[in-house]
Amino acid sequence: MENLSSSLEPAEWISISHASDVGAARRSGQLLAAQLGMNETRSGQLAIIISEAATNILKHAGEGRLLLASVKYAGERCIEVLAIDDGPGIANLQLAMTDGVSSAGTAGTGLGAMRRLADQFDLYAPAGKGTVVFARLWRNAPTGTPAKRYGGVCLPLAGETESGDAWAVAHPGKHITLMMADGLGHGPEAAKAAAAALRTLSAVPQQAPQTLTASCHEALRPTRGAALAIATLDPVAQQLSFAGVGNISASIYADGVRRQLMSYNGIVGHNMRTVRELQFPCPAGALVLLASDGITTQWDFNQYPGLAARAPAIIAAVLLRDHSRGRDDASVLVAVMPGSEE
Known part of the structure; x- marks a missing residue:
């Protein structure tokens, strides 16, 4: 059925606690992209989103996990990325979303890059309560594709x-x-x-x-x-x-x-x-x-x-x-x- 989404679609949980896990997560995402038939451009965008999400977990929380999932919605397919940690959260979210700003002494482009590249992006990161980042990338650039509810x-x-x-x-x-x-x-x-x-x-x-x-x-x-x-x-x-x-x-x-x-x-x-x-x-x-x-x-x-x-x-x-x-x-x-x- 084209209008059925379920947890039985391809998905993978990936623990992030070491720099090598970033590459492993990126490779898993590329495999999902290939299975979904994403073109080279979309696949490259997904790789950046996954890398930034995993790297942010390491820099700011030390450890966490990613969920990468292939999802079907209204006949269209996408890949969703959830980055979940139990770290310090983000004290100033607006500032953190500004390119060039980082509390970890890096270039600070992670969240900004993810927001620009993703077709849908959201996060929840109250100070002291961890961070969850969500990004969705459709198989093809969306043209009026409805937001998932x-x-x-x-x-x-x-x-x-x-x-x-x-x-x-x-x-x-x-x-x-x-x-x-x-x-x-x-x-x-x-x-x-x-x-x-x-x-x-x-x-x-x-x-x-x-x-x-x-x-x-x-x-x-x-x-x-x-x-x-x-x-x-x-x-x-x-x-x-x-x-x-x-x-x-x-x-x-x-x-x-x-x-x-x-x-x-x-x-x-x-x-x-x-x-x-x-x-x-x-x-x-x-x-x-x-x-x-x-x-x-x-x-x-x-x-x-x-x-x-x-x-x-x-x-x-x-x-x-x-x-x-x-x-x-x-x-x-x-x-x-x-x-x-x-």
Whole structure:
């Protein structure tokens, strides 16, 4: 399905703690660019963005990590770069974005170069609270390509090569459907269960959350099962429809208030009672957040001034960085409710 984005697209987490990691990250990015069919110019721009992002982590935080991901949106493909650290943040952001200014005694062109080369760029770096930088580069120079209104991160448990969590976003028409699946346990068998749920969404993206949950229940019977959360956004009605089974956290954040959505007990594919679909008001600009149980639920936007206005991928990355339990796969998906005219 052309209008399906998911965490199953090619992506790589790269730890940054040594100068050699910068080159490794750049090579991984070039491989993604080649797979995506980027031309030499776009590929070169991506290499600079990755190099600057990784170098900034080393200079200012000492260590951190990059997430490089190939993403599909509205039939178009792009590569996204997330640079995440737990360093000192940026005390004067406006000054730091000025070429020739650096607190590390360098040329100071890193953030400025990234902003100029990226098709979309955003960052969150309050003093004392680390830095997250986000850059997106489309396969071809964009000509009216809409800005993405969602973003997600999916981090496997340490030592695992596959994540038992998976998320997806489908927008076959005016509605947008968000899904997060958390396969029971972790590792390859958990990943199979989560992938089965996403394949079901891809096959029947128009189904309402309650019906789609039932379809996933049948599709996941041969697997070990999964927790599942499905939210469909209706921009015209400014309404969200939701169905959830298991311990995936789902919430709406609007007008400074976070509303938690209720899920049913059970395991999709094995032990699931009848699930009722619930409707909630969801105004334009509201954030919809899904998080696997690898993320603690005791987070508060009041602890992060200005974060709610940042790119969805940055919001997801900050919550993952600061609230991952560290003993399971961890995933966060964030979407912004569009206006009725979008």
